[in-house]
Amino acid sequence: RPSAPYQPIISQTSINSTTLVLNWRKDSDFNYSPIRYSIIQYEIADKWYNYKEKPEGQITSLLIKGLEPNSKYRFRLAAQNDIGISDYSRPTNFITTKEALPSLKLEIDEINREHPCQINLHIKQFNSHRSDAMQLKILYKQLSSETFETVLFPITNTSIHMSNICSSSVVVQSVYILFICLTNSVGDGPLSHAKYFHLNQYSPNKTVELVSAQPISSNQINLEWTRVNDINGYQIQWFENETSNEIVRKRRNIMNNTIIVSNHESSTLLENLKPYTIYDIYVTTFNVFGNGPVNMVNRVRTHEAPPSFITKLIFSYVTYTSLDLSWSEPSDRNGLLRTFELVYSSLPNTENNNNNSSTLIKTIKQVITYPTMSLKIDDLESRQLYDFQICACTIVCGPVVKQTIRTGPQPNSPTFPSDFTFSNEKNELIWKPVTNSEYYLLEYASVTTDENKWNKLDKTTKSLYHIDYTQLFPQASNDTYTFRVYSMNHYGISEASSILRITSTELLPRSASSPSSIIATVKTFITNSGYLFFILLALVGLLLLMVVCIILTCCCCCYRQRRKNKLGSRTNTMSTALDDVTATFQRTESKRSLHRDSLALSDIYNNSCGARTPPRPAPLSSTLDGRRSALLYDDLNSNKSLLDEYSLKTNLSCADNESSKYPWYQLPQQLYTYMSNNHIREQEDDESETQSTSVQSVNINGGANGGHILMQNVPKSRKPVAGVSSFV
Structure with a gap:
């Protein structure tokens, strides 16, 4: 294997924030085998890593990429030939990469003007690696000027106060433009959106009067309004229909839904909207000093569009001639789902099997109304390959989803019994x-x-x-x-x-009469029916219970009606008997009163006409239980008497009656007949009365002893009373 290479060299001029150039010298000791590759390692944070590229043996310089800005690195090198890998060279000295340009783009939230030549700048919150060398750079100028004024501020907070903006070269009441960005020793980051402001003017106080806001497609809305004078332009914002708090939040944090229109325009087109979505649209006038009052347009809904793909198409319970098909809703409806269009057709079989399926292609189309999302499909051919296509429809139909399936056993079907x-x-x-x-x-x-x-x-x-x-x-x-x-x-x-x-x-x-056959039939029914048998048994029991309750209710009602009728009959009988008793009592009392009056009249007449008093007719007697009972005379204390009618009206003289043996025959014929008949009827009615009688006293005016006659009759006694005539 080769010997260790010489120490690599780093050119200081090549060091940037993420790259540098590494150089090394080619070694002449190959050990009888040429160098195939060079292996590069780098150390960061006390740990060595292999660099992703392996330069060939003839290369002696390489651009190292992908380094971290403002970080310490050192490098070493090893050579590789066909025999093996050499030892690593001595590492280089530590180098530090430069700072990188800031990549974050800042956004200005608002600018407040409280005093002339002074503003308060508010920046939206941002997250970034804040080093000591990074600062906030503000560039502003008068709109008519060509050069920007630059001010640097440390990044301590998101609110910055700027004073003394006006200078000798700046004309008061002019329009200003302002940018902000992050900067470091390397350079400036991307600039923010421009912000216009005026130092000593007020924001507009006029609202926009909208003429119309009409959707023209599924993703466009056309706005038209009446122009407003003395403004710099219109700010238009739109949001999906949300609550007011969320709208305020979105208006502060989302700039993609905002456009600026010149003050010379009176219409605009909102694009890239969502289909069949309600939007709240806000139009605001503005000038260099700020925004005017907000005018909310009536909510507008975009037109419908074709729905998206159906995400799931599921086949289940697949047999040789039928299957169950179900599917899900599209992820984006883009309108009101109305129907699903299903088309399935048979495909030619390519399998070399003996089946009886037809070679003709049959196509069937069905329209399923939403919200039904399942279908039972019958009359399929055995072991036939079918192609299914389905799509969802609003006013138009969306993209089609396709899937094929073969009738018969499926991959996860059970084994045969x-x-x-x-x-x-x-x-x-x-x-x-x-x-x-x-x-x-x-x-x-x-x-x-x-x-x-x-x-x-x-x-x-x-x-x-x-x-x-x-x-x-x-x-x-x-x-x-x-x-x-x-x-x-x-x-x-x-x-x-x-x-x-x-x-x-x-x-x-x-044989149906065989007990074993009946028992077997019942057992089979219970086994095959399962829970159905117990449900039927419960229903039969419930029916029998209802029949028993109905019978008991009818019996109770009949018994109560019978008792009611019987009680009514008894009541009628008692009422009739009571009426009869009352009538009998009244008739008896009337008879007794008449009888007493007739007797009293007879006694008064005889006593007043002379001392000779003819004997009274013997009263009739009635037999009660074989015994003879004496006639009872009541006291004559009643004020109602025949004396009132006859004693004063009759001018009978005693002299005319003295020659007669029986003076009472001289009485009027009607009175005499009444008295005789009344005596007989009185005796018949008194047969039911009690035998015992009490001593009764009768005081009659005009009799002996000062005109008072006392009559005393004792039961079963005919003893006469002194001075009073008695019955013989």
Whole structure:
């Protein structure tokens, strides 16, 4: 291998902020093999690194690039030939790269003028490597002047006060232009945007009167306004529809949405806008001293545009004749999504397999209304390659997304079910479960009709299935059926299982009266239905409970109605009986009153006509329980009497009645008849009264003992009272 090279040399004049030139001397000791490459290493921060370039052996000078500004480096060199790599040379002395030009472009936030020839400059916040050699440079001049005044300030904060701007060569009330930039020992960085100001004028106080703000395309808005005099121009800003606080923030920090229009213009065109987006537009007048009042334009929405690409197109549950297709919305709607246009067509098969697919290309187009983003596609051909194209549409349709798929098993489809057998005892198809399968599809075909025409039997999540002979068609007693089963998951279908042949005799139902057959049928139904059996059982129980509740409710209502009717009947009976008792009592009292009045009138008449008093007619008696009861006379204390009507009106004389044996026959015929009949009826009504009577006293005016007659009758006694006639 070669010996170590001489120490490399760095030219001081070649040192810049990021580059320098490294020189070295070619070594003559090759050790019988020429130098192929030179290996360069550099040290920074006490660590050696290999330089990315390896110059060839004949080169003795190289421009080193990509160095850090204001950093210390040293270099060393090694030679390489076919034998190996030499030792490294002695390193160079440390050198320091120069400062780089500042790359940050500053932005002026605002300029405030409080006094003549003085301004307060506000700079937007910035992040940069601030070294001691870096300063802020401000350049300003009168607009009509040719040279700039330069002022340097240390970078301590973002607010700078400048005074004594006016000089003997500056005319007061002139327009100024101002720039700022970062500077160091190497040079100046990029200048900021120009800022105009006036020393002793006020900002405009007039607002812009807009004539119209109309969108003319999906990314352009045309503005027209009435011109304002005595201004320098118009500042127009636009932002997407946000809250007021965010608008203020954006107006301060985003300059891309701002344009300056001359004061001679009365219209402008806003471009590069987003489709179907609402914008808030602000127009402000300005002069050299500042901005005037802000005028907000009515919100304007740009026109619709074609949407972007549909990001996802997903195929699932792919079988031999169908599949499920779903997709996502486009990332940028650019308007109101209305429809999705789907076109799919069959492609010629290039595989060398025996399939029955047609060579004709079939193309089908479907339009799906948003927000539907899935579709079940049937009637596909088995193992056929299809090309699907879909796009989203607003007023126009966007770009098309294409994807191809072949019907049949997919890369992540499950394996086919194995051990496919038939149980004669239970009429069940049984197979071995597949681990990654979601459900199973069963098909059958009739050998007599068409053995190649497969019909769908059912799908199940279990690894067994009870066959009902009535599900098969045609149903012939001597027919033979073939069965096969597929496993299915989210990706697609598996290959078919082995084909199973079963005769119709084996599928015929067993005796229905056999308990074992009934139990087997119930077990099979429970196994195949799963949760459906328990749901049906719960529904039947709920139905029975509702029937019982309805019956109990009807019984309660009937019982309550019956009790109500019975209670009403009793109430009517009691009311009728009470009315009868009341009427009987009133009739009895009336009869008694009339009877007492007639007797009193008779006694008064006899006592007033002479001392001879004929005997009264013997009262009738009634038999109660085989015993004879005496007639009771009540006291004659009632004020209502026949005396009031007859004693004063009749002018019967005692002399006319003395010749008669029975003076009461001289009474009026009506009174006598009434008295006789009343006696008889009174005796009949008193049959139901109590046998015991109490002593009663009757005071009658006009009788013996000062006109008072006392009558006392004791039950079962006919003893007369002194001075009073009695019944015989």
